[in-house]
Amino acid sequence: MRGLFLASACVCILAVGVICFFLIANGLPFFRQSSLIDFISGTQWAPLRNIFGILPMIVGSFVITLGALLLGAPIGVLTAIMMARFASNKAVRLMKPAVALLAGIPSVVYGFFGLMLLVPFTRNTLGGDGLSIFVASVLLAIMILPTIIQTSEAAIRAVPESYYEGSLALGATHEASVFRAVVPSARSGILSGIVLGLGRAIGETTAVLMVAGNQARLPSGILQGVRTLTVNVLLEMGYAADLHRESLIATGLVLFVLVMAVNFLFSFINRRRVLQ
Amino acid sequence: MSVNMKAGQTGAPDISVPARSRPRWGARALKWLCAFSSALTLGILLLIVLYICLNGIPEFFYRDEAGVFRFKSELFALRYNSRNLSMLPALINTLSMTGLALLFSVPIGVGGGIYLAEYAKPSSKLVKLIRVTAETLAGIPSIIYALFGMLVFVVTLKIGISMLAGALTLGTMTLPLILRQTEESLMGVPMSYREGSYGLGAGKLRTTLRIVLPVAMPGILAAVLLSIGRISGETAALVFTSGTGTRIAGLSDSGRTLAVHLFKLQEEGRAVGASFAVAVVLLIVVVLMNALSVYLAKKLTTKG
Numbered sequence: 001m002r003g004l005f006l007a008s009a010c011v012c013i014l015a016v017g018v019i020c021f022f023l024i025a026n027g028l029p030f031f032r033q034s035s036l037i038d039f040i041s042g043t044q045w046a047p048l049r050n051i052f053g054i055l056p057m058i059v060g061s062f063v064i065t066l067g068a069l070l071l072g073a074p075i076g077v078l079t080a081i082m083m084a085r086f087a088s089n090k091a092v093r094l095m096k097p098a099v100a101l102l103a104g105i106p107s108v109v110y111g112f113f114g115l116m117l118l119v120p121f122t123r124n125t126l127g128g129d130g131l132s133i134f135v136a137s138v139l140l141a142i143m144i145l146p147t148i149i150q151t152s153e154a155a156i157r158a159v160p161e162s163y164y165e166g167s168l169a170l171g172a173t174h175e176a177s178v179f180r181a182v183v184p185s186a187r188s189g190i191l192s193g194i195v196l197g198l199g200r201a202i203g204e205t206t207a208v209l210m211v212a213g214n215q216a217r218l219p220s221g222i223l224q225g226v227r228t229l230t231v232n233v234l235l236e237m238g239y240a241a242d243l244h245r246e247s248l249i250a251t252g253l254v255l256f257v258l259v260m261a262v263n264f265l266f267s268f269i270n271r272r273r274v275l276q
Numbered sequence: 277m278s279v280n281m282k283a284g285q286t287g288a289p290d291i292s293v294p295a296r297s298r299p300r301w302g303a304r305a306l307k308w309l310c311a312f313s314s315a316l317t318l319g320i321l322l323l324i325v326l327y328i329c330l331n332g333i334p335e336f337f338y339r340d341e342a343g344v345f346r347f348k349s350e351l352f353a354l355r356y357n358s359r360n361l362s363m364l365p366a367l368i369n370t371l372s373m374t375g376l377a378l379l380f381s382v383p384i385g386v387g388g389g390i391y392l393a394e395y396a397k398p399s400s401k402l403v404k405l406i407r408v409t410a411e412t413l414a415g416i417p418s419i420i421y422a423l424f425g426m427l428v429f430v431v432t433l434k435i436g437i438s439m440l441a442g443a444l445t446l447g448t449m450t451l452p453l454i455l456r457q458t459e460e461s462l463m464g465v466p467m468s469y470r471e472g473s474y475g476l477g478a479g480k481l482r483t484t485l486r487i488v489l490p491v492a493m494p495g496i497l498a499a500v501l502l503s504i505g506r507i508s509g510e511t512a513a514l515v516f517t518s519g520t521g522t523r524i525a526g527l528s529d530s531g532r533t534l535a536v537h538l539f540k541l542q543e544e545g546r547a548v549g550a551s552f553a554v555a556v557v558l559l560i561v562v563v564l565m566n567a568l569s570v571y572l573a574k575k576l577t578t579k580g
Contacts, residue, residue: 008386255420
């Protein structure tokens with residue numbers, strides 16, 4: 001039985017190996033026809049004319065993710081502080097399942113909600129056609145909230161009580177102790193929560209596809225539509241063939257490398273936290 | 277609060293709390309911001325749930341000639357067509373997809389968790405590698421799983437676009453969740469249980485399967501329920517693996533789950549009403565799975 005258990009545990013290693021191998025084996029042939037530099041710095045995406053430049057998608061992914069973090073990170077961290085240090089037990093018992101529910105809502109439902117409510121609202125108040133960087137950022141901010149809240153709350157709760165008590169004993173108030181002593185000590189845990197949210201935002205596909213407009217060009221304002229790396233794959237893989245198909249797999253490869261970099265950053269922060 | 281003592285005034289010396297201990301303006305503002313953010317988080321959740329439900333629930337009913345509300349049974353017709361927009365095939369596909377995917381991820385995940393918690397030496401290189409890869413799997417976005425499933429199961433293994441290919445893909449996706457939760461739940465079982473079992477003469481395997489595993493069960497079930505939520509809500513990873521077939525699908529047929537159904541209805545620009553109805557059902561599934569897993573997790577903590 002031990003061998004069977006060991007084999008099951010090794011399926012994880014196998015899966016990661018297979019994913020890496022197949023992405024690389026199917027994505028690399030594309031670079032025989034086109035250089036990597038041209039691919040990631042090209043501003044034009046015209047598969048029919050065999051022009052493959054994914055700079056607009058890279059920019060799109062970054063802009064939407066940045067917007068989501070700017071909106072979601074402060075709200076998430078402040079909510080986590082509230083839950084860990086200020087709210088009554090009763091309120092926490094209400095908020096925990098609420099946050100878990102927010103995490104559980106499928107991305108297609110988020111996308112549908114964004115499309116039906118946020119897009120028309122933005123169109124009527126801010127102008128443009130509503131399918132925009134702005135709406136996608138807002139929606140992604142909501143989607144990464146639970147990730148940031150759950151990780152940050154755990155980090156704040158993990159700070160030794162003596163830090164808080166020491167601060168009180170020096171004459172600081174409850175509030176000052178929380179903001180000056182407890183939260184700064186949970187800094188790296190909070191940061192890792194934000195990085196985890198960043199990873200989720202870069203990888204999100206369905207919800208973004210439904211609200212971002214998906215134009216493959218460099219955006220010039222936040223009310224314009226944009227296409228992300230993830231959306232590029234989902235949108236065109238259905239009918240792509242030959243070089244076009246390879247270029248989409250190569251897009252996935254670029255995304256994979258980005259996500260791996262974010263994961264590495266996450267474990268780097270975590271390891272430093274453990275060393276501390 | 278310090279009181280100004282005027283010259284000539286008599287009385288006890290001022291021993292009230294010095295002004296510094298009152299929250300400063302900045303700290304108080306920050307505290308209010310915290311409260312505001314929490315309210316915003318709850319408000320957003322409420323907005324989403326209410327918006328979907330208020331628009332979606334009426335879609336299940338219609339008013340007949342006499343003005344009586346009746347249930348729209350065509351939404352649950354056995355076959356989908358562009359007129360009735362039935363969600364029943366998608367609902368059944370969701371159930372079978374969930375069952376199939378769990379058939380892969382639960383035995384492997386639980387087995388792997390048992391190895392990590394009960395058998396492995398925590399410091400060995402292999403265990404470290406397993407941990408790192410499980411973490412990597414958990415962080416890979418669903419669109420990469422879509423490419424993986426398409427390239428490996430659909431094309432290379434020649435399974436074709438089918439429920440089986442989709443289930444294998446989602447099984448891989450939910451594997452790390454179950455593996456890690458199993459490991460954690462097993463770690464939470466007190467050593468004394470194992471020692472008691474060994475003391476009575478049971479072997480390692482019997483101790484693990486008969487004593488430790490049942491105690492850790494609520495935690496493992498909670499992970500399974502979360503996986504069910506993830507599987508039934510997944511879209512991107514399924515579009516190119518199990519496809520968008522509209523019928524009740526067998527193992528080797530293409531079939532859409534509810535989430536994919538909602539996605540396709542939107543893409544085709546079809547009936548908003550039917551989409552809202554699907555969204556309500558999806559929301560109910562997720563709420564149910566979440567509530568159950570919270571309940572089970574609580575049961576685990578009160579027991580432990």
